[in-house]
Amino acid sequence: MRQRSLASGRTAGGLTIALATVLIGGSCEREETAGMSGSTGARRIAATIGKASASGKVEKAMFGAGCFWGVEAAFRRVEGVTETAVGYSGGKTKDPTYRDVCTGTTGHAEVVQVTFDPERVSYDQLLDVFWSCHDPTTPNRQGPDVGEQYRSAIFFHSPEQEAAAKASKDRLERSGRLRRPIVTQIVPASEFYRAEEYHQQYAEKHGGAACPTGH
Secondary structure: OOEOOOEEEEEEEEEEEEEEEEEEHHHHHHHHHHHOOOOOOOOOOOOOOOOOOOOOOOEEEEEEOOOHHHHHHHOOOOOOOOEEEEEEEOOOOOOOHHHHHHHHOOOOOEEEEEEOOOOOOOOHHHHHHHHHOOOOOOOOOEEEEEEHOOOOEEOOOHHHHHHHHHHHHHHHHHHHOOOOOOOEEEEEOOOOOOOOOHHOOOHHOOEEEOOOOOO
């Protein structure tokens, strides 16, 4: 695995995402090998997770934005996110394993399921984080990671989320910030299959953080 450090941060919709270490390398083989290591590393993710909602009301969002390690780390920094999990969704195979998804035959994307308190963070703000932490213009690819499982996708749970996602995409396209058209899928959420435990909160366990971007 190779690592590239970034000194600056990115701001999304008023939410600052501090980018520390970008994990880049050999796609599925890299993740399988590195994921089995026992390194604890420095835990630099902000301690916002696990803070209960004052109202007791939470909602779920689900995003695919390439390798789910860094994507999960980005969302775990957001105040109002109460829980995250990485896994697989959007495909045809039931109960897929990581090795199954890496074959490119299951149709699943690597995704992050985000549980959030809508009184502390809005779905629109989560969309801002999503757009900022990956390149939504590269079909089935993020940086060196190539394959259908790395596609850019928003999996909506309600008509309101669908409308917000489409409006957010339209605003970004009109902004002129991107050099190429957005290829992000906006599709109904299907069943979420939780990934193997060594993938969960990988950045915190191994001292890395951030999302690779190419735009």
